[in-house]
Amino acid sequence: MALDLRGLDPRKRIASLFLTPHCDMSCRFCASETDFAVMSFDEAASLLSALKGRVESVVLGGGEPFLWPNDLEKLTCFAADLGFQVQVCTNGVNLPVGFEKIQSISRYILPLESLDPSLHDGLRWLRGGGHHGLILDRIRTLVQAKRELTLSTVVTCENLPGLQDMAEWLVAEGLSGLNLHAWHLYRFLSVGRGGAPNGQELAVDRDQYQSACRALKAAGLPFTIYQRDDMQRASTVEFFWFEKGRLRMGIDLARDLVEPGQT
Ligand code: SF4
Numbered sequence: 181m182a183l184d185l186r187g188l189d190p191r192k193r194i195a196s197l198f199l200t201p202h203c204d205m206s207c208r209f210c211a212s213e214t215d216f217a218v219m220s221f222d223e224a225a226s227l228l229s230a231l232k233g234r235v236e237s238v239v240l241g242g243g244e245p246f247l248w249p250n251d252l253e254k255l256t257c258f259a260a261d262l263g264f265q266v267q268v269c270t271n272g273v274n275l276p277v278g279f280e281k282i283q284s285i286s287r288y289i290l291p292l293e294s295l296d297p298s299l300h301d302g303l304r305w306l307r308g309g310g311h312h313g314l315i316l317d318r319i320r321t322l323v324q325a326k327r328e329l330t331l332s333t334v335v336t337c338e339n340l341p342g343l344q345d346m347a348e349w350l351v352a353e354g355l356s357g358l359n360l361h362a363w364h365l366y367r368f369l370s371v372g373r374g375g376a377p378n379g380q381e382l383a384v385d386r387d388q389y390q391s392a393c394r395a396l397k398a399a400g401l402p403f404t405i406y407q408r409d410d411m412q413r414a415s416t417v418e419f420f421w422f423e424k425g426r427l428r429m430g431i432d433l434a435r436d437l438v439e440p441g442q443t
Contacts (some may be wrong), residue, residue: 181226184429188234191283191415196239196269197224197232198421199248199255205271209382210374211411212243212385218430223260223422232262235418237286239289241269246276248364269329272318273306282323287361288322289330290315294339295349303338303382303415323357332364334411335389336382347401354402362404365393365413366411 201214228238238259245252245268253276259266269289294300297312304311322329331350335343353358367389368380393407408414420429
């Protein structure tokens, strides 16, 4: 399958692939939608081949990429062999035994919404609960394996007050071996299967969000903080998915994808 990526903005250094819309969680802020296709292995491999030489890094995500039925580990090997830095953005629930040893994955991107288990689990719904404890276990396993990771937090009105405590905890964990590449702070948007219905109760004041990010960035923390006012737009990231056998890319198209359900 030959894919034409001539429209790709040359400033984009990172390609984010939506492999599957399926997920085993129901996060109240989820910005993902359900109406895109599960990528076939051939589609994903063709896309990665077309991206070679155009971007440096790929993020394999979803939905939940470890629920992708077409062999995620094989795809990470394929991407690594093409020379990409390979990141996997996962909720951490269905990681395979030995996930910390998979060398074709350069870095995991894991979510942490709060140090408070009830607040985190109240935002991230997992059947049976306990996602907060599970994520801390995943982080500890990666620390023990001396693997680098990125954390992501969706900032809502509920967890905004705890960001400073989280930063202090991350610094302390860093002294104990946590190799944190970056902390992404995504401002909650009222979009997607979780965010649209919960827009009013989770909405965060933009000024308060920006002020909190400014304070954290000014604190000189030993890791990079990425402020993401709009999680669906980033100057260096492009998003890719398949719909009815057609490759789609571009954030405006992504907005087309989410907006019909919000009216
Ligand atoms: S935000 Fe939650 S529900 Fe949405 S894809 Fe990620 S883990 Fe699944």
